[in-house]
Amino acid sequence: MGDTEYHRLLGIGRSAFQGLEDHLERRDYDGLEYRHVSEYRRGVERGTALIDGDVVRGFPKVPRTLVLESGIPTAFDDEFVVEEKVNGYNIRAVRVGGEILALSRSGMICPFTTRMLERLVDLEALFERHPSAMVCGEVIGPENPYTAHDYPDVDSLAFRAFDWRDRRSGDPLAVRERRSRYERFDVPQTPSFGFYGIDEADAVRTIVDRLDADGREGIVMQSSDGTMQLKYTTAASNRDDLAYAFSLPFDYGQPFMFRRLIREAFQSVEWAESESVARERAHDLGEAILLSMRESILTVEAGETVGERHTVRASPEAVDVLFEHLRGQGLHLEIETDRREDDDRVVTFCKQTQATNDRIGNYLAGRVVEE
Numbered sequence: 576m577g578d579t580e581y582h583r584l585l586g587i588g589r590s591a592f593q594g595l596e597d598h599l600e601r602r603d604y605d606g607l608e609y610r611h612v613s614e615y616r617r618g619v620e621r622g623t624a625l626i627d628g629d630v631v632r633g634f635p636k637v638p639r640t641l642v643l644e645s646g647i648p649t650a651f652d653d654e655f656v657v658e659e660k661v662n663g664y665n666i667r668a669v670r671v672g673g674e675i676l677a678l679s680r681s682g683m684i685c686p687f688t689t690r691m692l693e694r695l696v697d698l699e700a701l702f703e704r705h706p707s708a709m710v711c712g713e714v715i716g717p718e719n720p721y722t723a724h725d726y727p728d729v730d731s732l733a734f735r736a737f738d739w740r741d742r743r744s745g746d747p748l749a750v751r752e753r754r755s756r757y758e759r760f761d762v763p764q765t766p767s768f769g770f771y772g773i774d775e776a777d778a779v780r781t782i783v784d785r786l787d788a789d790g791r792e793g794i795v796m797q798s799s800d801g802t803m804q805l806k807y808t809t810a811a812s813n814r815d816d817l818a819y820a821f822s823l824p825f826d827y828g829q830p831f832m833f834r835r836l837i838r839e840a841f842q843s844v845e846w847a848e849s850e851s852v853a854r855e856r857a858h859d860l861g862e863a864i865l866l867s868m869r870e871s872i873l874t875v876e877a878g879e880t881v882g883e884r885h886t887v888r889a890s891p892e893a894v895d896v897l898f899e900h901l902r903g904q905g906l907h908l909e910i911e912t913d914r915r916e917d918d919d920r921v922v923t924f925c926k927q928t929q930a931t932n933d934r935i936g937n938y939l940a941g942r943v944v945e946e
Contacts, residue, residue, distance in 0.1 A: 585623070587619070598612060599625070611678075626684075629671055632742060640806075641837065641842075643779055643780055647779065654772055654798075655803075658795050659765050660791075660794055661726075663715035663721075663724065663735075664714050666685065675702065687894075696736075698762070710739060714732060715734075735765045736762050739757070749800050753801065783809055790815075792809065793807050821865075821867045821868045826929075826930045839860060883928065887922055888920075890920065907929065910922060
């Protein structure tokens with residue numbers, strides 16, 4: 576398909592598409608050439624991909640509220656559903672040219688997830704019945720090459736669907752229809768806590784408190800017609816993110832850290848915490864920040880490497896393409912253990928975070944800090 580045809584599928588003018596072309600990244604997946612929008616552009620969602628004469632829409636950016644009581648009635652006019660926000664990595668599964676592909680948030684076809692998807696969920700019947708579907712979900716579990724998090728019912732990797740959209744238009748299904756369809760096709764979904772009215776912020780807070788006590792990430796609220804979403808994260812998630820970021824302090828930007836501190840401050844006020852409870856929250860935040868950074872300094876001082884450690888369990892071919900994919904993005908990998916279990920290859924590896932390792936090492940060696 577010529578580029579002049581793509582603008583029609585995207586619903587934009589020819590001149591707008593010509594302006595977009597400079598921002599399209601070219602990729603190749605097993606001989607299939609495609610382009611994708613890796614950053615948000617006006618009128619086109621981040622993650623939108625142009626593949627083999629077809630369009631796969633990116634997933635829209637989900638706004639966040641810092642205050643449930645005022646944020647909910649601002650975002651919604653009527654009832655909304657509350658579902659768990661699970662902690663993993665976001666993919667969109669589509670069928671293009673007869674093949675089911677897994678696209679990352681930025682629109683890259685992930686070779687690892689595409690190969691693993693069949694093991695995680697059977698989507699053949701779904702795509703036979705609904706060929707234009709875009710199955711939006713999260714890959715979760717401890718043996719995860721991108722975002723590892725423990726869930727009681729997940730030993731390695733699992734898939735949880737959280738939305739269903741048309742891959743060309745990006746239009747969502749209504750929530751009840753979406754959950755009904757996934758049930759019909761036996762596709763695992765993120766847990767639903769039911770529907771609420773815009774005056775039920777206290778009930779939503781009770782859900783957040785329960786998830787927080789279990790160390791879960793948070794919630795996503797969505798209007799019943801699926802067109803509006805709103806997210807809110809738990810204090811446990813904020814602390815975990817801060818601990819992780821400060822363990823690699825020179826690789827994560829200050830905005831990442833600052834946003835999570837802001838969330839904690841607003842939650843403390845909305846929760847109407849007493850002075851003693853607020854101080855306990857401050858203590859937990861301080862530990863998350865300082866102790867993780869201290870551990871990284873001690874690790875480098877001992878001559879070891881800090882970085883993002885992951886374990887994956889997959890076929891040897893899937894592991895090979897994963898490492899090729901990661902190295903192709905400029906990542907430096909250190910293989911720590913590599914073994915076979917039955918037909919799978921089980922590998923623990925470290926994504927080296929060069930800035931943190933180098934700067935900690937330089938400061939320990941006496942480099943003077945100019946402020």
